[in-house]
Amino acid sequence: MFKLPKAPDQPGTARDGRNWPDNFNDRLTAPLPTFRELFQMFRELGPRGDLGEAARIPVARPPALPRADAGQTMVTWVGHATYVIQIGGLTVLTDPVWSDKIPGVRPRVTPVGVPWESLPRIDAVVISHNHYDHLDTPTIRRVPRATPVLVPAKLAGWFRRRGFRDVTELDWWESREIAPAGSTAGGVRFDFVPAHHWSRRTLTDTNKSLWGGWVLTADDGTRIYFAGDTGYGHWFGQIADRYPGIDLALLPIGAYEPNWFMKPVHLNPEEAVQACLDVGARRMASMHWGTFVLSAEPLLEPVERATRAWEAAGRPRDDLWNMAVGETRIM
Template identity: 60%
Template sequence: MRESIQQSGQDQGPLGRAAATAVRRPAPRPVGERRSHWPRSFADRLTAPLPGVLEFARFVRDGAVRPGPEGLRDIPRLPFAPGPLPPAGPGDLSVTWAGHASWIVRIAGLTVLTDPVWSRRILGTPARVTPVGVRWADLPPVDAVVISHNHYDHLDAPTLRRLPRRTPLFVPAGLARWCRRRGFTRVTELDWWEGAELPGAGGRTVRFDFVPAHHWSKRSLTDTCRSLWGGWVISDSHGRTVHFAGDSGYGDWFTQIGRRHPGIDLALLPIGAYEPRWWLRAEHMDPEEAVLACADLGAARMAPMHWATFVLSCEPVLEPLTRVRAAWERTGRPRDELWDLPVGASRVLAAA
């Protein structure tokens, strides 16, 4: 992958071809629009092959699934500092990390949840090692939810059941049927580079643009890549912009996103679940790659996520934090542009 990254000025592969057809942001799709023309599979959007039989055999042989005792001993030291949600006016951008890839984003007066997982346990994974950073009862009314893909640690049915069924859900192409079967009536599914809008406060509008990532989708034995995957650029009509990457390997798509969405205030980027590298490189960035992705996006700030919540791979539990801090220091960028928040903590960008 690194060889192709060096040529980030070119549009390559399925991501590059999709981007080349979207020079300008298209008109927003209608909220709740029903669409029936999606392909049966999105496997042609993969930027690296999924593991085959030989890779699975090596993975089972190596047994590199979780950290050993040394890697787990720092669980009590994982950063957890819950606090009340700070005030946020219509011109402010506020983010609160609830854990893993779940953020409470407040922008233009709207409260938006990203990949909300308030469950203690998800399928096939040990229980969370830090509690949820914000109690569900302490959330303001939720105005919208964005979903990056359908893996269980990002699309949690028990959490979604807590929401009113008229809550707007913005989801990848091919995922609306799953949401509508659960009673949601305002589901908008989008392809890469498409967007939709909601009215915000103070005459502002909030736009939700679905953007590429390298990952994949699967929720059962028979639905591999039947729905799309990606990240989100959430922006208001006065210029506040946050990029939520979901899950992604590193690649030239971050440069493409930055070109089409200049002036990103904050990038929410995953830094965990990366070891063993031979197994996870294609779909999960490591901390150093996340710092590179922030630069590729042209983002003014970075907030790490996708660590300190579920033990999904075999790196030591505190290693993502130490490595991302070291990688950030090597860039020479100001330390206060790295928002390495504890679970439950918040940060606010006040209105200019």
């Protein structure tokens, strides 16, 4: 059986009682925008009146979630950055958002891809950062309180105040392993990896908690990278060095206009394709588009540009998964 290797230079699993810094400003790749730049961005963004393209976003909402057989890995796109990943005998949710609306933006332009009632037992939830489109309070309230939750540094308290009993907060390059219920062997290792982003949930907690992505490695060697929210930069090459053989990269391709404002923290479609190459992933599945209107680009432009960039890079078309909302693919 494949043995989960220890990540190079990994400090080990994080434990409670650590002396975290007051903030993580030193992890920023670029300075945060000023209030003047924020005002200019909102003025350029303007109202989005015509959302007619939303009807062309593919939706394949099944009545029930397909179940993976033993040894199978499946991914299902729920919408935005939410995936249901069935890997190593576990069912994992990434940045779960089942709400029709989140603060500050109009309601979903496409439906939730998987009915909450059709989900099996959730074995783990991973959170990339605390922005409202990735950490949704109404959805988290629906998660059983005994569910293991893996979060960035200094975000555990948010979950414990809501009654969660199995919360692990990690720094970059740290990990935790989770085995299927009733099993003492195998399972999945969850490694928290860097991203080019930031965090804030209120006016007073800017960068008080960390941000990042996740690498999931099953005991059969299957490896999935969930990038969360990120701009383009040097971290992708380092992730490739530490976690070779990534089978699938779940990468954001939307929310990139206006480019002068979004570039440090959000990939555009061409950068997402390059990031997939950088991390050495065989396949790429797109996300962070077609759900919430967060930026100025046309609704369908992200997937169209990603497809052109993928083909220009000479990658096999079948290895680019621009999935319909609610679609499941077997790896």
